[in-house]
Amino acid sequence: MTTIVDVADLTKTYGSGHQALKSVSLAIQTGEILALLGPNGAGKTTLISIICGIVTPTSGRVRVAGHDIQSNFRAARAVVGLVPQEITLEPFETVQNTVRFSRGLFGKPNDPVLIEKVLRSLSLWDKRKAQIKELSGGMKRRVLIAKALSHEPRVLFLDEPTAGVDVELRKDMWAVVEGLRAQGVTIILTTHYIEEAEAIADRVGIISKGEILLVEDKATLMARMGRKEMIIELQSPIDKVPEALGAYALTRASAGEALTYTYDTQKGRTGITRLLSDISAAGLVVRDVQTRQNSLEEIFVDLVKDDT
């Protein structure tokens, strides 16, 4: 694995005095999909804006494909595409022209075949002659994506690409992202939706109050998240787990009024059926059963809460 975006000790204090980033370091791998998850005001957009050249960092260093974003800005920016969080488009321009403009701005000659391909992949081809102001919000967001793809970036930043987009369209966008990954494009997306990170990311980064709290493989996170607890409440309390149930990973809880069973939802067999029949065979009477999942949401909330 090679690093394509290398962020080192990045800080940003805005003119207002607000410190939006506190020494952020992050290595983004070539070809991966990284989801940046964080609450409002965490600094996601600030981080992306600095990497893309829109905001000046207060200190720290960023390299894209080995090029420093300040001293070698042309080479660094040439490989980066950005889909901003806010919908910012010239209302009177046509879809086709604005996409063509983006490609030109990145120093590339017009390529009608490529532009057609991009517009078709985002279901915008029929709207190519329409003015931006005639489009719906979801369509405008896709125009922003088309603009970013028009110059064939190797690294694509999607700042909340699915905010205000319906479920159907969200799926379409994920498909586009998958297609780009297949072409080797590195994708960084920010989102508030944990399901979105789960659905498409390889790695998940959690950012809060200008700090990166964790960057982990989704598989590792999923394993954490995949663990589930079953709480079996008993009719009458017990002193110790009966010998007959020794084979199960059981612990006594609530002063012996309940048993806790931890299992992996990812496994083919969870062993619940057999456990329950063995419990009644051991002479215990079950009053109630609850399950609790350690979700990414929970991990996320825990991390963000710990930070306060």
Add this chain to the structure above:
Amino acid sequence: MNLQGILAIYRFEMARTFRTPAQSIVSPVISTVLYFVVFGAAIGGRIEQVDGVSYGAFIVPGLIMLSVLTQSISNASFGIYFPKFIGTIYELLSAPISYYEIVIGYVGAAATKSLMIGVIILATAGLFVPLEIAHPIWMITFLVLTCVSFSLLGFIIGIISNNFEQLQLVPLLVITPLVFLGGSFYSVSMLPPAWQTVTFFNPVLYLISGFRWSFYEVSDVDVGLSLLAISVFLVICMTVTWWIFKTGYKIKS
């Protein structure tokens, strides 16, 4: 050098003009015709000649300058203010294009538009009065220099303006009075001596005077001085633009 990028900006800006031809081209022509009717016909009937040139013909260079100056400023200032206002400037800032290339794109387009308007007005004027251009090369030189330097001024105004009102302020409150008081419609020698002295502090006087000289070889100030004035102005505007981009003033946070 990102030539494609410069061209993309240039084309985009030119397309905007042709999307609203009524506002961009027709209206300056109509106002010129009105000036001719009012000044040329009404006043020209009383003032026969100025410095040996018929009054109608005398005011042509001033009229062209009036339009070219205001158009250069408003085109360029709007051109850069609009992306800043609606947020599409993110694309300029994240593209592999340098600041001076952005300036060339925007200022080039604004200057081209005002040059076109200048030529259209000249042609319109030709329908009313017989035109003679003694030094066509100098005429074009003055025109182009004016278009470029005032488009650059417009670009600066567009960047530092915080709202549409400020955008209108400079052309309205500064440029129009300076043009009117800079001898567009009269020769400075027609003024009382005290006012003549004041007028010599008006930078626009040097522009109009030099431009008029290229038509009729009559001028209020030496033509070399005119050329110097516009060159100095151009250098000042370039320096300010360079500083704005170097510091990211009002563009980047």
